[in-house]
Amino acid sequence: MTDYHLGPFHSINAFVADKLKSFSTQGLSFETLFSLMFRERENILYERSEGYRIRKTTYGEAREAILAMAAALRRRFSDIPAGEVVGLYMDNSLAWIECFWAILAAGYRPLLMNLRLPPDLLAEAMAACSCRAVVSDGRRFDVPTVIADELTDGAPEEPDRAFGTELLVMSSGTSEHVKVCAFTAKAFYYQICDSYDIIQECAKVKEHWDGELKLLAFLPFYHVFGLIAMYLWFGFFSRTFVHLADLEPQTILNTIRRHKVTHIFAVPLFWEKVYTRALAGIRERGEDTWNKFQKAMDLRRRLPGAMGDAFSRLAFREVRENLFGESIRFMITGGSFIDPKILDFFNGIGYRLANGYGMTEIGITSVELSNDRKWLWGGYIGKPMTHAEYRLDDEGQLWVRGEITSDYILCDGVRTENDGWFCTRDLTECREGHYLLRGRRDDLIVGPDGENINPNLIEPRLRSDDAAVCLIALRQEGKTVPVLLAEVNRYLPQQRLKEIESGLKRRLAEQGLTGAVNRIVLLGEPLMHPEEIKPNRVRLARELAGGRLRVLDPNEKRQETAAGELEQKVRSCFAAALDRSAGEIGLDADFFTDLGGSSLDYFAVISALKETFGLPFPQEGGNLRSVGEIADYIRRNQGNE
DSSP states (O other): OOOOOOTTOSSHHHHHHHHHHHHHHHOSSHHHHHHHHTSSTTSEEEEEEETTEEEEEEHHHHHHHHHHHHHHHHHHTTTSOTTOEEEEEOOSSHHHHHHHHHHHHTTOEEEEOOTTSOHHHHHHHHHHTTEEEEEESSOOOSSOEEEGGGGOOSOOOOOSSOOOSEEEEEOOOTTSSOOEEEEEHHHHHHHHHHHHHHHHHOGGGGOOBTTBOEEEOOSOTTSHIIIIIIIIHHHTTTOEEEOOOOOOHHHHHHHHHHHTOOEEEEOHHHHHHHHHHHHHHHHHTOHHHHHHHHHHHHHHHHSOHHHHHHHHHHHTHHHHHTTTOSOOOEEEEOSSOOOHHHHHHHHHTTOOEEEEEEETTTEEEEEOOOOOHHHHTTTOOBEEOTTEEEEEOTTOEEEEEETTSOSEEEETTEEEEOOSOEEEEEEEEEETTEEEEEEEGGGOEEOTTSOEEOHHHHHHHHOOSSOEEEEEEEEETTEEEEEEEEEOOTTSOHHHHHHHHHHHHHHHHHTTOTTTOOEEEEESSOSSOTTOSSOOHHHHHHHHHTTOSOEEOTTOOOOOOOOOHHHHHHHHHHHHHHTOOGGGOOTTOOTTTTTOOOHHHHHHHHHHHHHHHOOOOOTTOTTOOSHHHHHHHHHHHHTOO
């Protein structure tokens, strides 16, 4: 059955072309965008699982809710003039979509607030754009705050004043300076035009499954990647978003399979987690299975075009069934560097994972759409989109300009018009029109011999299963000292720490970097803060110099506290989630700061603990972050203390 919900149109291309033409002729405003985005009122906007049921909300139902919310907002903020900034502090949900449009329909400019920013940076960004109020899912702010649930009463009313004229997006804050970038409906129009060019060049992007196209609502809508590449590109054409209840790995997999998700867009950290777990699962099935998988992957790399695709569909069907299933049509990674071996894996087993590029300041500007393995599997970000233009300067830095970029940028109280070439500071190569990122200009380190050291090229060759690494520049006595930081489990025994240090020295020697990197530092804490999507080298160098990082001495002896049977069971749950041996996990080791666990890993632990002990556990960690704390919690709640 083929049912793409295209109304009177007989092809996807005709449907898309008509909507774009209507956007152009009716005026490049958010009001026009709203009317066209919600034109196909019977199409399903949002799906979520509620027990054994799947609850579906149509575009028409959401439109009615938006108009009612907009009227309620105008009443609540009657003393705030039209055109002022109103923040939206909310995680991905149907309510986020409805509140976003309600703020615009009420005549305000929405500020998409980054939930991952610490309070001080969030307050800084709000002050920079004079945010007058906030619509929130529960958190209160110093400015007037309305909880989204309070806007559900009342009847829909057609707007009695013009829609807001722009929206404001926060950067991730990994550079320690939050930027606020303003986008207009005109920029969004050209972003959507570029999405049409994408589906014309790469038919895989527009493929449906059983007549449906569904995106997993994984990336935050408040981030430029989630806002444009997910919500804007597909919401304009009335496709469906699938709600993700939490980040527990099994929840993600179950949601994808149950809802027959077709598209997943995520940051490299997500793909790396899935890749690592997939390989671990294959290894667990024995040496014969692992060797067969490796041989099949080697053969797949040699097979061209359609022959290789056909081989993948047959040879790796079971691998796909253990991951996302067969409904997946297209996947994109973006936001930071991704190891080509991860692209090699996903594309090799029969999925389509492409690398994309964009920044908060410029929107989404390229995606690798080629079928050629050397581009798609090699980490390339593709060619610039139709309404974006690239150029490289003498240092290899990428500059971007186009009609899809933000209008202006607010940073440290200064407004900068973004009306020309924007320097991304990303070091880039161009081969046959395809672009490949080589790292950040800001990250380059001038070594003792005067040669430039590019951490992004070196780090993938140095990391191991035992240690994530980050190369930083430390200033000592007026000189730059290249330092290799290695994140390890601080509860490892002394001998194991020495082995890790020796392994790093050996790999440095193999890369000819023994004299270039002056120091190796083992850290007993994560390289990244929870709000970061990649290590912040400037912060790490400052904190190392200030003695604020937990440095491990391989010559320091450690003792382990005795553990009982209950602690051993909890420890086993930790070990399974983190893909470590139980002996590496200390009783008082913090799951996040000491063991390097992510929220995805923690959800896996909680799931295992629930199944093992039959008790409810808090989802966010709280004070239950170590084996000892969780064991005490279990004793209290089972009445066994």
